[in-house]
Structure formats: structure tokens, C-alpha cells
Amino acid sequence: MIGFLHPWALAGLAAAAIPLLLHLLARREPPTVVFPAVRYLITTTREHQRRLKLQHLLLLLFRTALIVALVLSAAGPTLPRRGVAGHAPSALVLVVDNSPSSGVVVAGTSRLSQIQAAARQVLARATPDDALWLLAADGVPRRGDRQALLDQVGTLPLSSRRLDLGAALGLAGEILAGEARPGEIALLTDLQASAVSPAELHVPLVVGRPDGPPPPNVGIARLETGPQPWSADGGRLTVSLVGDSGAGTPVTARLGTRPPRQALARVGGGAVLVMPGVPPGWWDADAELDPDELRLDDRRVGVVRVAAVARVNWDSASRFVAAACEVLESNRRIARGSEVTLGRLARGSSIVQPPEDPAALGALNRALASRGVTWRYGSPLIEPATTDSGALLGRVRVFRRYQLQTAQSGRTGVLATVNGAPWLVRSADVVLLGSRLEPAWTDLPVSAGFMPFMDALVNRLARGEVSLADGAPGDPVALPDLVSEVRQGERDWHVEGGGVFRPGEPGAYYLVAGDDTVGAITANIDPRESLLAPATDAQARRLWKDARLVSLDEVADAVFSGAARGDLRGPLLWLALVLALAETALASLWRRQAR
Amino acid sequence: MDWKILGRNDRLYVTQFEEETNLRAMVVCDASRSMAWTGSPETVLPKLAYAQRLIAALSLVLLRQRDATGLITFDDDVRTVLPPRARLSHWRQLLATLGALEAGMGTAAEPALRRVVNQLRRRGLVVFVSDLLLDRDLALKALRFLRHRGHQVLVLHLMDPGEVLLGGPVEARFEDPETRAAVVLRPRDWAAPYRDTVRAVVREWKLACRRHGIAYHRVTTDTPYGVVLREALAPSSRTA
Numbered sequence: 001m002i003g004f005l006h007p008w009a010l011a012g013l014a015a016a017a018i019p020l021l022l023h024l025l026a027r028r029e030p031p032t033v034v035f036p037a038v039r040y041l042i043t044t045t046r047e048h049q050r051r052l053k054l055q056h057l058l059l060l061l062f063r064t065a066l067i068v069a070l071v072l073s074a075a076g077p078t079l080p081r082r083g084v085a086g087h088a089p090s091a092l093v094l095v096v097d098n099s100p101s102s103g104v105v106v107a108g109t110s111r112l113s114q115i116q117a118a119a120r121q122v123l124a125r126a127t128p129d130d131a132l133w134l135l136a137a138d139g140v141p142r143r144g145d146r147q148a149l150l151d152q153v154g155t156l157p158l159s160s161r162r163l164d165l166g167a168a169l170g171l172a173g174e175i176l177a178g179e180a181r182p183g184e185i186a187l188l189t190d191l192q193a194s195a196v197s198p199a200e201l202h203v204p205l206v207v208g209r210p211d212g213p214p215p216p217n218v219g220i221a222r223l224e225t226g227p228q229p230w231s232a233d234g235g236r237l238t239v240s241l242v243g244d245s246g247a248g249t250p251v252t253a254r255l256g257t258r259p260p261r262q263a264l265a266r267v268g269g270g271a272v273l274v275m276p277g278v279p280p281g282w283w284d285a286d287a288e289l290d291p292d293e294l295r296l297d298d299r300r301v302g303v304v305r306v307a308a309v310a311r312v313n314w315d316s317a318s319r320f321v322a323a324a325c326e327v328l329e330s331n332r333r334i335a336r337g338s339e340v341t342l343g344r345l346a347r348g349s350s351i352v353q354p355p356e357d358p359a360a361l362g363a364l365n366r367a368l369a370s371r372g373v374t375w376r377y378g379s380p381l382i383e384p385a386t387t388d389s390g391a392l393l394g395r396v397r398v399f400r401r402y403q404l405q406t407a408q409s410g411r412t413g414v415l416a417t418v419n420g421a422p423w424l425v426r427s428a429d430v431v432l433l434g435s436r437l438e439p440a441w442t443d444l445p446v447s448a449g450f451m452p453f454m455d456a457l458v459n460r461l462a463r464g465e466v467s468l469a470d471g472a473p474g475d476p477v478a479l480p481d482l483v484s485e486v487r488q489g490e491r492d493w494h495v496e497g498g499g500v501f502r503p504g505e506p507g508a509y510y511l512v513a514g515d516d517t518v519g520a521i522t523a524n525i526d527p528r529e530s531l532l533a534p535a536t537d538a539q540a541r542r543l544w545k546d547a548r549l550v551s552l553d554e555v556a557d558a559v560f561s562g563a564a565r566g567d568l569r570g571p572l573l574w575l576a577l578v579l580a581l582a583e584t585a586l587a588s589l590w591r592r593q594a595r
Numbered sequence: 596m597d598w599k600i601l602g603r604n605d606r607l608y609v610t611q612f613e614e615e616t617n618l619r620a621m622v623v624c625d626a627s628r629s630m631a632w633t634g635s636p637e638t639v640l641p642k643l644a645y646a647q648r649l650i651a652a653l654s655l656v657l658l659r660q661r662d663a664t665g666l667i668t669f670d671d672d673v674r675t676v677l678p679p680r681a682r683l684s685h686w687r688q689l690l691a692t693l694g695a696l697e698a699g700m701g702t703a704a705e706p707a708l709r710r711v712v713n714q715l716r717r718r719g720l721v722v723f724v725s726d727l728l729l730d731r732d733l734a735l736k737a738l739r740f741l742r743h744r745g746h747q748v749l750v751l752h753l754m755d756p757g758e759v760l761l762g763g764p765v766e767a768r769f770e771d772p773e774t775r776a777a778v779v780l781r782p783r784d785w786a787a788p789y790r791d792t793v794r795a796v797v798r799e800w801k802l803a804c805r806r807h808g809i810a811y812h813r814v815t816t817d818t819p820y821g822v823v824l825r826e827a828l829a830p831s832s833r834t835a
Contacts, residue, residue: 035632
């Protein structure tokens with residue numbers, strides 16, 4: 001079926017009637033001329049009428065066909081043609097999977113090199129009339145001509161970001177939706193089963209994937225540093241493995257510059273490594289496996305905060321708080337002292353619960369104001385609600401609470417929320433709880449998360465520290481309000497508290513507020529990247545309707561021949577040229593003969 | 596040689612003498628509507644006016660040779676018949692007749708040519724002046740008849756330059772002044788075929804006349820009269 005790049009230009013076909021109209025207009029009643037030798041004219045016309053009519057008809061046909069050919073070529077006609085070198089102007093989104101899994105080395109060559117070679121072959125088939133985009137794991141579509149994209153493909157690095165193939169195809173489809181030219185997507189990937197997700201496609205898709213199976217692989221899925229902060233006595237690192245091998249794999253873990261510890265771990269299980277004590281401070285921790293074909297998942301980083309446990313003064317009358325503190329004390333997570341006061345406002349760091357007696361609220365608010373705390377308790381709310389899930393707290397039911405109000409604009413210091421409203425806030429060295437830590441107010445004291453919450457509350461939040469966050473490179477990580485800077489080694493980024501930060505590469509990023517390091521983000525590759533098993537062609541076709549799957553070596557042949565259409569503009573322009581020349585030659589020849 | 600003088604005094608003498616024979620000539624002039632046309636009124640005479648002047652000159656030449664000269668004019672019928680006379684004063688009558696001549700309607704040459712037979716009892720000269728836009732077969736039949744009666748026949752085929760080369764507006768309706776037949780065409784497209792047709796017509800007339808011993812001259816109306824008379828009255832020309 002013939003298609004057109006600029007169908008509106010077909011309106012110009014009306015111009016094809018111009019020669020006919022001129023001919024008809026010229027047929028108006030001519031002037032009468034008296035001429036005695038009309039009998040000669042009649043004899044002449046009788047003998048030459050057919051020839052002249054044929055000449056006129058031919059010229060009319062040539063002129064009409066010339067206009068039609070020009071108009072059609074302006075409309076950009078295309079015709080489906082398979083297996084030919086040329087193709088009509090197309091819009092192509094080339095999705096190159098440079099996710100961590102493509103770094104696997106097979107037969108001495110990285111998968112990414114094979115994908116890049118296939119991408120170069122595809123781009124070599126492109127013409128200057130094609131609209132080209134390059135989409136890689138960073139999710140940023142790059143528009144460019146063939147040479148520009150060839151340069152970019154050649155320098156495309158192995159990304160530490162995961163590429164969700166369904167999402168990438170969806171984005172490619174959105175890019176092509178605004179294109180008048182026939183669109184097509186070429187996906188060059190290792191077709192990792194864990195990266196395949198559904199996508200609704202409205203343009204042809206050619207998937208280039210490797211022929212052979214991937215090598216077996218083992219990677220580190222998680223590196224857990226346990227409750228923070230560690231005491232000076234040391235702590236435990238838990239390493240979980242993911243991959244194909246069931247054999248024991250040696251794992252090496254380090255904490256700062258201390259000598260490494262080793263243990264054997266199996267896929268699906270974990271190894272616990274007891275790390276020696278280190279001085280107080282923030283320490284880089286990492287776990288590493290012996291090198292295999294995929295190096296990027298053989299190392300994982302973490303951050304350990306080492307500090308003396310908080311010395312807490314708690315109210316024994318508050319049954320659940322007291323019980324939790326006694327457990328923490330027995331586990332040496334806290335000690336008795338006056339560094340942090342739990343339950344009421346006191347000198348030094350305080351974790352304040354709302355009073356049982358509402359009549360005492362006014363005095364408490366006045367005391368908070370006199371301490372320079374910008375938050376105060378507002379009106380009580382008795383309605384079931386749930387805390388919003390966050391790094392500190394999961395979803396916990398809240399039955400009673402006080403509204404927490406701030407005198408400042410914005411929401412500086414909010415640590416946890418209920419239905420978007422502040423529930424746990426901090427101002428200076430005072431932490432305010434919206435509800436009392438009792439079952440009548442909230443489920444938290446009777447939930448499994450109560451002990452870690454209390455640990456974090458007294459050891460970190462009351463000291464002005466924030467939680468450790470983990471994320472994959474490129475993923476947005478919400479920053480606490482007070483953070484003004486993010487540091488990684490010698491590099492640093494000035495950030496706005498309350499915004500998001502996207503770590504670019506795997507590693508540990510420290511969050512700095514003023515002169516204090518108040519938290520850290522660890523960025524590691526997505527553990528799903530360690531699962532190299534590819535999706536089957538049937539699975540891919542089920543998720544991506546009408547997808548054409550070929551090997552990476554054949555993808556260049558498949559891309560433009562599968563969905564491309566032959567461009568008819570060239571032949572039409574040649575035809576127009578031939579018609580114009582023929583018309584000129586015949587008209588001048590016949591005119592010369594007529595003289 | 597004068598043999599009588601040789602016999603008397605044995606001397607050789609050559610005797611020279613002139614003998615004059617009186618020719619009887621009839622000029623037959625076409626005065627149809629088509630003869631009144633000219634393609635360029637400012638520069639070229641109509642065919643009839645050209646014919647009038649040409650016949651006047653021709654008759655003067657003949658009368659000065661003491662040849663009896665007559666005139667017959669016709670359009671769709673015989674209009675005037677002026678019997679041949681040898682007196683020079685007869686030329687004034689000829690001029691008067693020619694001067695009064697006006698273009699008529701159609702063309703019927705055959706009756707006029709047959710009237711010549713009545714006027715020329717002895718062998719004589721018949722000069723037929725016409726644009727030959729007539730029935731060729733009938734005209735040739737009459738001319739052959741005259742030739743059969745022993746007359747010398749001279750056909751002067753008058754053509755306007757505008758009839759030789761087709762011109763005019765981009766497209767025109769060409770109408771015959773006699774028959775009102777018309778044809779619409781673009782002269783630019785038809786000039787060459789028309790030129791070929793005219794050539795063919797002239798060639799056919801020439802061949803037909805030669806075949807029957809009739810002298811034929813095509814005369815365009817921008818040709819000086821002297822040239823025409825010199826060619827037409829040359830002895831080689833008059834004997835086809």
C-alpha cells in the first residue's frame with residue numbers, strides 16, 4: 001500500500017487539471033477571418049487532423065503527467081519493499097542496552113561491544129532523511145544525524161543503571177508518536193529476563209539479541225550493615241548473593257582500612273562477617289567476590305556509622321517505652337544517662353511525647369517556644385490514619401494524634417508524616433512526636449518495627465543524624481531537609497534540602513549539613529542485573545506484540561527492510577524530468593515542423 | 596535566295612521580307628468573390644484589381660501587334676463578353692469594361708470558357724486569368740476542349756501571398772467568402788501542412804495543364820506586371 005510522508009501535498013493534484021483547463025479556455029469562440037482558400041485548409045485538415053490531434057493529446061498527457069509526478073513526489077510517496085538496500089525516510093529509535101548486565105564478557109568480548117557493533121551497522125544503513133534517536137540506560141533520548149549517533153554509540157560507556165526494556169520501549173513509542181515519518185524501534189539488548197517488561201507498541205519493533213547463552217554469574221545482591229550506629233566494639237556485615245551458581249563462593253568484606261574478613265556464601269543465602277571495632281566516625285564498608293565474567297556486580301559498598309551509644313534518661317512510667325529501652329540497654333544499644341531525655345522536654349536532647357492531660361499542652365508549647373523550638377502542638381485529632389511509608393518508618397496505624405504546627409514557612413525538620421501531615425519532627429535538639437507511644441494512640445509500640453524505630457530515635461534522630469539510604473545509580477533519593485551538600489570522595493554537590501539526589505555511579509555518598517555529616521546514601525547496581533538468564537523469544541513476543549527477534553549480527557538487515565518503505569520520490573522526479581524533456585523536445589520538434 | 600535575279604544577271608541576292616499574321620486572342624477573367632480578397636490590403640492589391648491591370652497591359656501588347664483581342668468576364672455566370680477586335684481604339688473599350696468590373700458571387704468557369712468557342716472561329720489564343728478556386732475538373736474539361744479546337748491556352752493562376760503562407764491570429768475561424776464554408780484552426784500548427792497542400796495543388800494544376808498542352812503560370816499578386824508578361828508571352832511559354 002502506497003503511503004505518503006506529506007499527504008496534505010496531494011491537494012496539489014488539482015493542479016493537474018491546469019493543462020486541460022487552459023486547453024478548454026483556449027477553445028472559446030475564435031475570431032472569423034475571411035479566407036478564399038478555405039478549400040485548401042479543409043483539404044489540409046482532412047489529411048493531418050488525426051496526426052495533429054494525436055500531437056495535442058500527447059502534449060496534454062505529458063504536461064498533466066508532469067504536474068502529477070511533481071505533486072506526488074512532493075507528497076513523499078513510499079511503497080513497502082523488503083530486502084532492498086534503500087528505504088524511505090524513517091524515524092528510528094535505537095535503544096542500546098548498556099545496562100550493567102551488558103558488561104558480561106563472552107568469548108573475550110563484552111556483550112556491550114557486540115551491541116555497539118550491531119548499533120553501528122544499523123546506523124550505517126540510515127540516510128540523511130531519517131530521523132534518528134539513541135536511547136540508552138540513562139533514559140535520555142539523544143536526537144542526531146547518523147554521524148553524531150555513530151560517535152555517541154562508539155563512546156557509549158557501560159552504565160551502572162538498570163534498563164527496564166518495557167519502559168524504554170514505551171519512551172521510544174512516545175518519541176515516535178509525534179513523527180510523520182514511518183517509525184520503527186530497534187532494540188539491541190542482551191534480553192535479560194529480569195529486564196523484560198510489558199510495553200504497548202504502535203510501531204514495528206526489531207529486537208537484536210545475542211545468539212549464545214550467557215555465562216554463569218554470581219553477584220552480591222545485598223550488603224547489610226545492621227543497626228546503626230555501631231559501637232566501638234565493631235559489628236556485623238551480612239552479604240547476600242544472587243546468581244546461577246549453587247557452589248560456595250568466597251566473599252571478602254572490608255571496613256575502612258581494617259584488614260578484610262572472608263567467608264563462604266551461597267546463592268540464595270548469606271554470609272555474616274564479624275567486623276572488628278573501629279574508632280567513632282563514618283566508615284566505608286564493602287564486600288567483594290572473586291572476579292567472574294560480569295565484574296560490575298562483584299562488589300557492593302555500604303556505610304557504617306560508629307559512635308558511642310546514646311545515654312538515655314527514660315520515664316519508667318511509660319510502659320512500652322521503658323520496656324523498649326530496657327531491651328536496647330541489655331543489647332548495649334543505649335546506656336542510662338542524661339544525654340537524651342525520652343518522653344518529656346528536658347535540658348539537652350529531648351524526645352517529647354504529647355502530654356496525657358490536654359491541659360498541660362499550653363505549658364509544653366510555651367516551654368518549647370522558650371527553647372527556640374519552631375514546632376508546637378496544635379489541636380488534637382481522633383481519627384484512624386496511617387503513617388506514610390518512609391526510610392525511618394513503614395506504614396503504622398495512628399488512632400490519636402496532635403497536629404504539629406510550625407511557626408516557620410515550609411516544613412523544615414519533618415521526619416515522618418501521617419496522611420501528609422507532620423507526625424514526627426525535629427527542631428534543634430528536640431524531637432516531637434505527634435502521638436504518645438502507647439497502643440491507644442498508635443500501633444507502633446506493639447509492632448515489629450518498634451525496636452528499630454526506638455534505636456534510630458535515640459541513637460540517630462535525637463543526635464541530629466538521619467537514616468542511611470540505599471539506591472541504585474540514577475534513581476532519585478529524597479534528601480532530608482537540613483542537608484546542604486553531598487560528598488563522594490573528592491567530589492561534592494551542593495543540594496537543596498528536601499529535594500532529591502541521583503547518585504551517578506556506585507559508591508558511598510555522604511550527606512552534610514553545615515559541618516556535620518548527618519547521613520549517607522549508598523548506591524549499588526540493581527541486584528536483578530546479576531541474573532543474566534535471557535527471556536525466550538516467545539516471552540518477548542508475548543510482551544511485545546509483533547516484535548521481530550533476530551540475532552545481533554542480522555539486526556542491521558532487519559531494521560530498515562522489515563518496516564522500511566521504498567522512497568518513490570527519486571523515481572518520480574526522474575519521471576518528471578523525462579516527461580519535461582520529452583514534452584519540450586516534441587513541442588519544439590512539432591513547432592519547427594509546423595513553420 | 597532570289598532565283599529570278601540569279602537567272603537574269605547571274606548574281607546572288609538574298610531577299611528579306613516580313614510576314615505578319617493576325618492573332619485572335621480572348622482573355623477570360625475570373626470576377627468571383629474570392630478574387631476581391633487580399634491578405635494585406637495596405638500593400639498588396641486584391642487579385643481582381645491585379646488581374647484588371649494585368650489584362651489591360653496584356654491586351655495593349657496584343658493590340659499593338661494588331662492582334663484582335665477580346666474579353667470575357669465571369670463569376671457564377673458569364674458577366675460580360677467583348678468580342679475580339681484588332682483596332683487600337685478597342686483597348687479603350689477593354690479598359691472601360693475592366694474598369695466597370697466588380698467582384699460577383701461564385702465561380703463557374705466552364706460556361707465562360709465554352710463561350711470563347713463562339714468568339715474565336717479560327718485558331719487563336721485563350722488567356723484564362725483566375726485564382727482557380729473553382730471546380731478543377733470542369734475547368735480542365737473546358738480548357739481541354741479549347742485546346743482540342745486548336746487554340747493556344749494560357750492559364751495565369753493568381754495567388755495572393757496570404758494564400759501561399761498561412762497566417763493570422765493564434766486561433767481563427769477561416770471562412771470562404773463564396774461558399775461560407777468554415778474551418779477553425781490555429782495557423783501556427785497548420786502553416787506547414789497548408790503550405791504543402793498549396794504546393795500540391797499548384798503541382799497538380801501544372802501537371803494537368805502540361806499533359807494537355809496548356810501553358811500554366813502561377814502568379815502571386817506582388818509580382819511586377821512586366822515579369823509576368825515577359826514570361827507569359829514568351830513563345831516557349833505559350834507552347835506548353
